Amino acid sequence: MRLWSLVWLLGCRAAAWRSGNYWLDDAVGLGPQFDGIGAISGGGATSRLLVDYPEPYRSQILDYLFMPNFGASLHILKVEIGGDAQSTDGTEPSHMHYENDENYFRGYEWWLMKEAKKRNPSIKLIGLPWAFPGWIGRGKNWPYDYPDVTTYYIVSWIIGAKRFHDLDIDYIGIWNERSFNSKYIKILRYTLDKQELQRVRIIASDDLWEPISFNMLVDSELREAVDIIGAHYPGTTTVKTAQLTLKKLWASEDYSTFNNEVGAGCWARILNQNYVNGNMTATIAWNLVASYYEEMPFGRCGLMTAQEPWSGHYTVNSPIWVTAHTTQFTQPGWYYLRVDGHLEKGGSFVALTDGLGNLTIIIETMTHNHSKCIRPPLFPYTVSPQKAVFYLKGSFSKLKSLQMWYSKLEFSTANSTLFQSLGPKNICEGMLTLNLGLDEIYTLTTVTTGHKSPFSEPPPSQPFPFTYKDDFNIRNPPFSEAPYFADQTGVFEYFINASDPGEHVFTLRQVVTQRPITWVIDAKNTVSTIGNYKWINFTITCDIYIESNKGGAFIAGRVNKGGIYTAIAEGIFFWVFPDGTYQVTGDLAGNKILMKGLSGVRANRWHTLTLILKGSSASGMLNGYPLWENVTTKSPENGWAAIGTHSFELTQFDNFHVQAS
Numbered sequence: 001m002r003l004w005s006l007v008w009l010l011g012c013r014a015a016a017w018r019s020g021n022y023w024l025d026d027a028v029g030l031g032p033q034f035d036g037i038g039a040i041s042g043g044g045a046t047s048r049l050l051v052d053y054p055e056p057y058r059s060q061i062l063d064y065l066f067m068p069n070f071g072a073s074l075h076i077l078k079v080e081i082g083g084d085a086q087s088t089d090g091t092e093p094s095h096m097h098y099e100n101d102e103n104y105f106r107g108y109e110w111w112l113m114k115e116a117k118k119r120n121p122s123i124k125l126i127g128l129p130w131a132f133p134g135w136i137g138r139g140k141n142w143p144y145d146y147p148d149v150t151t152y153y154i155v156s157w158i159i160g161a162k163r164f165h166d167l168d169i170d171y172i173g174i175w176n177e178r179s180f181n182s183k184y185i186k187i188l189r190y191t192l193d194k195q196e197l198q199r200v201r202i203i204a205s206d207d208l209w210e211p212i213s214f215n216m217l218v219d220s221e222l223r224e225a226v227d228i229i230g231a232h233y234p235g236t237t238t239v240k241t242a243q244l245t246l247k248k249l250w251a252s253e254d255y256s257t258f259n260n261e262v263g264a265g266c267w268a269r270i271l272n273q274n275y276v277n278g279n280m281t282a283t284i285a286w287n288l289v290a291s292y293y294e295e296m297p298f299g300r301c302g303l304m305t306a307q308e309p310w311s312g313h314y315t316v317n318s319p320i321w322v323t324a325h326t327t328q329f330t331q332p333g334w335y336y337l338r339v340d341g342h343l344e345k346g347g348s349f350v351a352l353t354d355g356l357g358n359l360t361i362i363i364e365t366m367t368h369n370h371s372k373c374i375r376p377p378l379f380p381y382t383v384s385p386q387k388a389v390f391y392l393k394g395s396f397s398k399l400k401s402l403q404m405w406y407s408k409l410e411f412s413t414a415n416s417t418l419f420q421s422l423g424p425k426n427i428c429e430g431m432l433t434l435n436l437g438l439d440e441i442y443t444l445t446t447v448t449t450g451h452k453s454p455f456s457e458p459p460p461s462q463p464f465p466f467t468y469k470d471d472f473n474i475r476n477p478p479f480s481e482a483p484y485f486a487d488q489t490g491v492f493e494y495f496i497n498a499s500d501p502g503e504h505v506f507t508l509r510q511v512v513t514q515r516p517i518t519w520v521i522d523a524k525n526t527v528s529t530i531g532n533y534k535w536i537n538f539t540i541t542c543d544i545y546i547e548s549n550k551g552g553a554f555i556a557g558r559v560n561k562g563g564i565y566t567a568i569a570e571g572i573f574f575w576v577f578p579d580g581t582y583q584v585t586g587d588l589a590g591n592k593i594l595m596k597g598l599s600g601v602r603a604n605r606w607h608t609l610t611l612i613l614k615g616s617s618a619s620g621m622l623n624g625y626p627l628w629e630n631v632t633t634k635s636p637e638n639g640w641a642a643i644g645t646h647s648f649e650l651t652q653f654d655n656f657h658v659q660a661s
């Protein structure tokens with residue numbers, strides 16, 4: 001018999017010729033529940049510039065992230081519980097700077113959670129601290145010596161979310177990528193229950209699978225208290241002890257990769273393979289949106305990019321459309337089908353159902369070079385083009401067609417095909433046949449609400465304006481921080497001094513007065529950066545008001561480091577101290593003294609500082625009169641402008657003005 005007549009005899013079944021065959025059947029019982037795909041805002045300050053975007057662009061960005069059936073349509077939003085300390089790309093303010101202080105309107109995470117809920121009322125919310133204000137540790141750099149105090153602090157945040165913003169927090173974490181403490185976790189669970197917050201589930205420990213998994217196995221009370229084991233950058237695999245706990249396993253932080261086509265490939269691969277290889281039922285990306293100065297650590301490691309509020313320009317990067325392949329066609333609470341999701345010639349698939357007849361299959365064939373994540377290392381493997389046949393059984397056996405969505409990643413976004421609707425794909429006698437190429441993503445689904453919704457192009461990219469002024473004179477500021485200022489140590493907030501006779505009623509004030517319980521080695525000084533990293537020549541003027549005799553304030557230009565590297569930042573720093581001296585240093589730490597002398601500056605008095613950087617020459621003025629001149633500077637050649645203080649002391653700033661080139 002000739003081959004063609006065999007094909008004719010077999011009908012649809014001819015498709016099975018030389019293919020990988022996979023059976024999708026809900027009659028064998030469903031697999032674990034799916035908990036969703038999400039992203040992290042914070043850890044730290046990663047959404048800082050988003051809040052400063054003008055409308056309508058800010059809402060468009062939020063729509064791409066959170067609106068169901070629109071873009072990334074995220075299921076989970078995880079936010080940092082600000083701890084007044086550096087947490088990667090900046091500091092985020094705490095709701096309790098001091099022991100007797102409570103304020104649930106600082107920062108932008110409250111706002112972001114509300115914007116997310118507005119668009120998707122069923123989005124899940126997670127809170128996690130990276131750092132804590134210093135009073136929690138009573139002077140020690142450790143949050144667990146007084147577990148009742150730490151519990152009070154965290155539970156207050158959850159209660160404040162409800163009371164002031166009507167936000168129900170679904171999950172709470174322990175301490176990002178740092179030690180956990182079993183006693184603290186148990187007290188936290190006990191206190192949540194006592195406050196009728198049983199619905200708030202605990203994730204631990206936002207680090208590696210161990211030691212939390214082992215501790216849970218040997219401590220039944222701990223095992224009882226923890227609902228989800230959250231591991232970071234698991235490389236799609238888990239460990240035996242984690243499985244033995246019988247708890248949900250999540251990649252509670254993952255991705256963290258530059259958001260080009262390889263970053264998109266990383267994300268596509270781990271979204272499937274975290275389940276296929278490691279039984280993880282949720283994956284959460286760091287970070288939600290790259291809204292921090294790009295030269296900060298991990299620049300553009302967000303699902304999309306919105307780092308230019310002054311121009312309104314933003315970019316919807318490929319990871320957004322990779323996310324849509326899963327999020328638009330599944331929901332937390334759906335179930336994975338029981339099937340080994342490894343494709344015969346490399347790549348993977350997952351199949352999920354709502355248990356009500358809906359079916360969604362997501363397939364990825366990412367090659368090694370096209371899907372490396374920042375960490376962990378990816379061992380070599382091969383993927384080849386292949387034919388795959390899915391046999392639909394059980395409730396799915398009668399399906400006649402499935403909606404098909406398609407992406408193919410190239411090495412440039414312009415050349416990639418991203419989240420394209422290919423319409424209904426026929427199913428022939430319960431068989432779905434696909435010819436899979438390389439670096440492709442397919443979604444096949446009964447869900448018909450998928451949608452790719454582009455807004456018209458945002459405005460073109462523009463550098464930060466060369467001239468920028470802020471007098472901080474805002475009566476009802478929408479956020480506690482001033483536009484474009486990116487706090488790197490300490491917290492700079494709008495301040496009103498009603499008893500000021502006139503000129504300095506509205507100011508910007510550094511408010512952290514004690515070294516926080518840090519996440520990295522914070523600078524001993526406070527600093528807030530602003531502007532364009534490429535700036536070379538500067539004239540910076542700012543009024544300063546040192547509130548303590550122990551203090552000191554500076555203005556600076558060419559500041560070359562931020563985020564986790566802030567403590568070793570170089571630049572040209574012009575300092576004044578309330579003992580009547582000044583200094584010019586080449587670094588934030590104050591080790592490289594270029595010039596020093598007397599200034600007559602005093603605490604509790606306003607003074608105007610001016611720093612002029614021109615080529616290799618620097619000079620400084622006090623209250624409009626030259627104080628020092630012709631200091632020679634070589635490095636760094638460029639960097640941001642900055643303001644800050646010598647230590648954790650209250651200090652005010654006013655009438656900031658930078659002119660740069």
Ligand SMILES: *[C@@H]1O[C@H](CO)[C@@H](O)[C@H](O)[C@H]1NC(C)=O
Pocket residue numbers: 238239243277278279
């Ligand atoms: C995932 O779970 C299944 C069933 O519970 C189990 O058979 C399998 O070994 C697990 N996978 C891993 C990587 O532990």
Ligand SMILES: *[C@@H]1O[C@H](CO)[C@@H](O)[C@H](O)[C@H]1NC(C)=O
Pocket residue numbers: 356357358446447
């Ligand atoms: C699938 O989900 C939709 C809602 O998304 C629902 O209306 C429908 O009944 C479900 N079942 C099937 C078989 O499509």
Ligand SMILES: *[C@@H]1O[C@H](CO)[C@@H](O)[C@H](O)[C@H]1NC(C)=O
Pocket residue numbers: 369
């Ligand atoms: C992957 O990248 C490496 C290094 O860039 C290159 O040598 C290799 O040929 C690439 N492999 C494929 C299959 O493209």
Ligand SMILES: *[C@@H]1O[C@H](CO)[C@@H](O)[C@H](O)[C@H]1NC(C)=O
Pocket residue numbers: 411412415
């Ligand atoms: C896009 O594809 C074209 C045609 O294959 C190729 O010449 C070009 O180099 C690609 N662009 C980029 C940026 O990779």
Ligand SMILES: *[C@@H]1O[C@H](CO)[C@@H](O)[C@H](O)[C@H]1NC(C)=O
Pocket residue numbers: 497498499500501604652
């Ligand atoms: C507020 O202004 C008054 C009057 O100038 C001054 O005495 C006081 O120190 C200021 N308070 C703060 C906190 O700046």
Ligand SMILES: *[C@@H]1O[C@H](CO)[C@@H](O)[C@H](O)[C@H]1NC(C)=O
Pocket residue numbers: 536537614615616661
């Ligand atoms: C900075 O100033 C120096 C000295 O005046 C000048 O030579 C150089 O062109 C300036 N650079 C920029 C980018 O303005």
Ligand SMILES: *[C@@H]1O[C@H](CO)[C@@H](O)[C@H](O)[C@H]1NC(C)=O
Pocket residue numbers: 629630
């Ligand atoms: C600084 O340099 C300028 C120009 O070279 C010169 O006129 C001035 O006298 C110098 N000032 C000091 C204090 O050396």
